[in-house]
Amino acid sequence: MIDKLNSPQREAVTLPPQHALVLAGAGSGKTRVLTTRMAWLIQTGQVSPLGILAVTFTNKAAREMTARVSSILPIDIRGMWIGTFHGLCNRMLRAHHRDAGLPQAFQILDTADQLAAIKRLLKANGVDDDKYPPREVQRFINGAKEEGQRPGDVEAYDNFRRRMIEIYALYEAQCQREGVVDFPELLLRAYELLSRNEPVRAHYQRRFKHVLVDEFQDTNTLQYKWLRLLAGGGASMFAVGDDDQSIYAFRGANVGNMSDFERDYAHGTVIRLEQNYRSYGHILDAANALISHNNGRLGKNLWTEQGEGEQIRVVEQPTDLSEAQWLVDEVRGLISDGRERSQIAVLYRSNAQSRVIEHALFSAGVAYKVYGGLRFFERQEIKHALAYLRLMANPDDDTSWMRVVNFPPRGIGARTLELLGDQARAFDTSLSSAVARVPGKGGSNLAQFAMMINKLSFETRLLPLPELVEHVIAHSGLMAHYEQDREGADRIENLNELVNAAAAFVIEADMAGLPAGVVVQAPMTGATTVIADAGQDVVLDPMQEGFNGLSPLMAFLSHAALEAGDNQAQAGQDAVQLMTVHAAKGLEFDAVFITGIEEGLFPHENSVSDPSGLEEERRLMYVAITRARERLYFSLAQSRMLHGQTRYAMRSRFLSEVPDVHMKWLTPKQGLSDSEPRWKTSHYAGDTYGRQVAPRAAPVPPKMLASGVTVGAQQFRVGQGVRHARFGEGTIIGLAGTGLDAQAQIQFRDVGAKTLALGVAKLDIVQS
DNA sequence: TCCAGGCCCGTTTTT
DNA sequence: CGGGCCTGGA
Numbered sequence: 075m076i077d078k079l080n081s082p083q084r085e086a087v088t089l090p091p092q093h094a095l096v097l098a099g100a101g102s103g104k105t106r107v108l109t110t111r112m113a114w115l116i117q118t119g120q121v122s123p124l125g126i127l128a129v130t131f132t133n134k135a136a137r138e139m140t141a142r143v144s145s146i147l148p149i150d151i152r153g154m155w156i157g158t159f160h161g162l163c164n165r166m167l168r169a170h171h172r173d174a175g176l177p178q179a180f181q182i183l184d185t186a187d188q189l190a191a192i193k194r195l196l197k198a199n200g201v202d203d204d205k206y207p208p209r210e211v212q213r214f215i216n217g218a219k220e221e222g223q224r225p226g227d228v229e230a231y232d233n234f235r236r237r238m239i240e241i242y243a244l245y246e247a248q249c250q251r252e253g254v255v256d257f258p259e260l261l262l263r264a265y266e267l268l269s270r271n272e273p274v275r276a277h278y279q280r281r282f283k284h285v286l287v288d289e290f291q292d293t294n295t296l297q298y299k300w301l302r303l304l305a306g307g308g309a310s311m312f313a314v315g316d317d318d319q320s321i322y323a324f325r326g327a328n329v330g331n332m333s334d335f336e337r338d339y340a341h342g343t344v345i346r347l348e349q350n351y352r353s354y355g356h357i358l359d360a361a362n363a364l365i366s367h368n369n370g371r372l373g374k375n376l377w378t379e380q381g382e383g384e385q386i387r388v389v390e391q392p393t394d395l396s397e398a399q400w401l402v403d404e405v406r407g408l409i410s411d412g413r414e415r416s417q418i419a420v421l422y423r424s425n426a427q428s429r430v431i432e433h434a435l436f437s438a439g440v441a442y443k444v445y446g447g448l449r450f451f452e453r454q455e456i457k458h459a460l461a462y463l464r465l466m467a468n469p470d471d472d473t474s475w476m477r478v479v480n481f482p483p484r485g486i487g488a489r490t491l492e493l494l495g496d497q498a499r500a501f502d503t504s505l506s507s508a509v510a511r512v513p514g515k516g517g518s519n520l521a522q523f524a525m526m527i528n529k530l531s532f533e534t535r536l537l538p539l540p541e542l543v544e545h546v547i548a549h550s551g552l553m554a555h556y557e558q559d560r561e562g563a564d565r566i567e568n569l570n571e572l573v574n575a576a577a578a579f580v581i582e583a584d585m586a587g588l589p590a591g592v593v594v595q596a597p598m599t600g601a602t603t604v605i606a607d608a609g610q611d612v613v614l615d616p617m618q619e620g621f622n623g624l625s626p627l628m629a630f631l632s633h634a635a636l637e638a639g640d641n642q643a644q645a646g647q648d649a650v651q652l653m654t655v656h657a658a659k660g661l662e663f664d665a666v667f668i669t670g671i672e673e674g675l676f677p678h679e680n681s682v683s684d685p686s687g688l689e690e691e692r693r694l695m696y697v698a699i700t701r702a703r704e705r706l707y708f709s710l711a712q713s714r715m716l717h718g719q720t721r722y723a724m725r726s727r728f729l730s731e732v733p734d735v736h737m738k739w740l741t742p743k744q745g746l747s748d749s750e751p752r753w754k755t756s757h758y759a760g761d762t763y764g765r766q767v768a769p770r771a772a773p774v775p776p777k778m779l780a781s782g783v784t785v786g787a788q789q790f791r792v793g794q795g796v797r798h799a800r801f802g803e804g805t806i807i808g809l810a811g812t813g814l815d816a817q818a819q820i821q822f823r824d825v826g827a828k829t830l831a832l833g834v835a836k837l838d839i840v841q842s
Numbered sequence: 843t844c845c846a847g848g849c850c851c852g853t854t855t856t857t
Numbered sequence: 858c859g860g861g862c863c864t865g866g867a
Contacts (some may be wrong), residue, residue: 131857132856132857133857158856158857159857161857182857183857184857185855185857257856257857258857260857265853291854321854322854322856324853324854324855325854325855366866423853423854424853424854425853425854426852426853426859429859446855480843483843483844485843487843635857636857637857638856638857654853654854655854656853656854656855657854657855675853678853678854679853680853681854683850690854715858716852716858717858717859718858719858720856732866741854805856826853
């Protein structure tokens with residue numbers, strides 16, 4: 075098990091029970107160390123599978139971890155707590171729902187449900203949603219929860235925040251009344267449960283001897299607090315992460331947790347995995363050199379025993395269109411050289427860049443796959459069906475009620491619903507319970523809807539899950555509605571797929587044990603136990619309690635909320651992989667294209683003004699580079715269409731942070747302040763292997779580039795020096811628009827980057 | 843209730 | 858430019 079490991083890997087795997095921080099560089103065998111560690115602890119008898127808690131961020135990572143542990147050790151992994159933060163907290167809350175102050179059948183709101191609930195709340199309370207936009211409110215509430223703060227804990231230093239806090243409190247009351255829980259609430263409730271309830275805390279602290287955390291650099295404040303509580307009874311915490319791959323600060327991740335952890339727990343037990351098994355030398359050294367420009371790193375230098383390999387191929391094109399065209403030609407070359415399409419990845423900083431590339435690939439007939447679209451359980455028709463199903467389980471779920479009360483349309487208008495809402499509020503009940511209080515025609519339509527929900531509940535109460543789902547889809551009017559819709563074919567197919575998903579879910583639960591909830595199964599005897607409220611184990615009949623004490627429907631609904639499904643458009647067939655750099659984290663490919671490496675795009679203009687933002691962009695570039703095994707391309711365009719206007723940008727600073735020796739320019743590399751157009755001709759003769767590249771027509775250089783943008787009597791170009799009365803001297807790093815609408819992005823020497831309207835700002839041109 | 847057209851906005855995203 | 862959202866008129 076451990077003899078195939080290198081020495082730091084083996085050291086990490088076989089560490090005695092103590093806290094440790096493993097700094098695992100890209101491609102250094104992180105998952106292998108984590109899973110082997112678990113298997114080793116079990117095999118050497120140091121801990122039973124039940125004493126291990128392993129936590130990840132994504133379901134995919136959790137599945138992979140489970141699969142790899144069970145492939146190393148032929149043990150029953152059913153009783154092990156391997157899962158996502160949210161999945162494990164859900165499991166804990168179901169088991170101790172009473173102590174946590176929740177109904178056992180609490181529903182989970184996904185991000186969209188939560189937003190809908192907030193909109194409804196603001197309307198009901200007459201909050202001005204211009205001053206308090208729902209998204210802003212959502213950010214505020216989730217931000218507070220992720221810091222572990224309830225309304226009473228948030229500091230109210232101005233009126234705006236005071237009002238926000240009031241809204242937060244109202245929102246909490248609404249969720250509580252409806253029996254629903256949003257994503258951050260799952261974590262916060264579980265944390266509060268452990269911190270306030272001594273018996274429950276003692277139970278879990280006694281149980282878990284080893285707590286292992288994947289992607290530790292992505293944890294937020296609350297997740298770290300939760301871990302500290304769980305491990306507070308003497309468990310060993312084994313945290314694996316890479317501060318250089320921290321790219322989720324914008325959603326609350328706190329890289330600082332890593333250095334805090336080292337200080338508070340690891341006390342110097344820091345193991346560095348620096349040998350990289352993925353990439354060749356040029357690629358790795360480029361990544362090392364780039365990331366060395368960041369400050370405050372925990373420190374790490376990747377190396378490889380593989381040779382230096384090929385240099386990074388760099389291409390600069392005049393426009394985004396020609397960049398895409400070049401890319402398609404190059405991709406076809408790679409394919410005709412015998413590379414698999416699925417081993418070719420095209421990465422970009424932002425989703426908007428994909429369209430031009432998709433268009434070019436599509437026109438050329440190259441199969442491709444785009445990651446990041448709508449996921450299965452997020453589709454409109456699926457969310458509607460789930461809303462009906464939720465009402466079967468809990469008619470007081472107002473979010474679901476509102477979603478389908480008039481879908482398909484059944485003559486219940488805004489006016490009626492407003493009335494219903496008023497009644498519900500006046501009597502402090504759910505919408506469902508307030509139906510009888512609404513008179514008139516709208517009221518009778520409402521009553522009919524409520525009756526239908528009741529009838530459906532009754533009809534389906536004894537049905538197995540797949541038939542239940544099928545029945546609800548068929549008799550709620552959903553199916554009929556989409557059958558009438560000329561463009562409803564896809565939606566019908568998805569609804570049928572939902573029935574299949576329910577069937578698969580039941581089979582999976584039978585075979586692999588329990589997807590969510592509280593059951594713990596002893597590996598040898600197969601006896602099923604449920605952790606009771608006071609932390610005592612109660613044996614249940616496994617045949618009766620197949621879903622952890624939850625009904626199959628409830629378990630399925632939790633599953634749907636916690637695992638929204640694949641977010642890749644078309645599965646199957648061998649296809650070129652298109653995705654954002656964020657989505658590529660954790661993946662690897664033989665050949666990688668990093669596109670749009672321009673100032674303003676990568677690093678993104680919204681991030682360059684503050685140092686920490688720029689460093690995160692640099693880490694993003696580091697992640698992108700380290701995805702490549704053999705071949706890496708950098709590409710950029712001098713101009714591109716963005717927001718309906720042509721924009722001009724300079725080469726990204728990241729290009730100059732990679733030493734020249736690692737790069738080979740396939741297009742001419744010239745100075746930026748050159749007044750000549752940088753683009754001369756487009757042909758480059760073959761690659762380093764001498765493969766001949768078919769000659770093609772030279773793209774036409776954009777006419778505007780040489781002259782730049784003209785405003786009044788002044789002509790502005792990218793790279794030009796300018797002086798501003800207040801901001802001082804600077805360099806134009808981006809131009810967009812024409813005439814009086816034209817804007818320039820300027821990097822000032824003293825005050826940083828600013829975007830100025832050229833029709834307004836007074837600028838002098840400085841001769842360099 | 844429904845749909846068309848105007849309007850606004852534009853980084854990254856998992857649970 | 859293009860998508861999502863809201864509003865106002867039929």
